[in-house]
Amino acid sequence: MTADILVAEGLSVHYGAFCAVDALDLKVRKGSVHSLIGPNGAGKTTAFNALCGMARTSRGTITYDGERIERMPVARRSRKGLARSFQITNLFFEVDVRENVRLACQSARGWRSFDFLSQCASQSAMHESVDEVLAWAGLQPKADSLAGELSHGEQRRLEIALAVASSPTVLFLDEPTAGMGAEDISFAKLLISNLSKQRRMTIVLIEHNMSLVMDISDRITVLQQGRKVAEGDPESIRKDPVVRAAYLGE
């Protein structure tokens, strides 16, 4: 058994002739928080999309839990435990918070059973997990509010909660704190590190907030123009002269 749950080797993604991700090697350790950082347009979201199955891998391989997945459709990858949140919010605004979470739990389970007894059993299990997710995200007091009425920070938190509702093995978070105020950022930071430290979930994180990245990442990969320019723990990334010049603007 390997400690690396997700491995990309020579991963490239092209949009027509343009190479957005260029021969990326990436090893994500099980249970770690692994961040992708880099300037706008570096290829972070594209790399994410390729790992989740939402962008076509043009070259290279992706291995998840020992299985090659680079040609596997996105729905199958998500059933196998890869889940993602979006850079742009993806909620049902006209529906209340509880229902948003319930729909996410339900779609994660697929509701394939038509057997009445097992459906009753899974209905009550479902209520428990909806409440658990709401409590975990601190959204219980807002359970009956429409998602569209939440503050921006609460909406972003609900986004994370929806991705967590499927109990994924690997959770991809694309700029989860974008547009959040300081208080919401510290809560989101707690939530994310709690997923990794207490639930042993593997987190792949894209984030522009450097202090959050430095505080919660086990490993950081720095991308620039589709290529990996540095990789290491927060301390070595902070000191890396290439990163300081290219990204931290020093």
Ligand SMILES: Nc1ncnc2c1ncn2[C@@H]1O[C@H](COP(=O)(O)OP(=O)(O)OP(=O)(O)O)[C@@H](O)[C@H]1O
């Ligand atoms: N669907 C697409 N078609 C063509 N080019 C694209 C597409 N999506 C992204 N690109 C281009 O690929 C490059 C990488 O984009 P990507 O969105 O992956 O960057 P990013 O690192 O996530 O940037 P940001 O920090 O702004 O979110 C950019 O030059 C972008 O313009």
Ligand SMILES: [Mg+2]
């Ligand atoms: Mg992006």
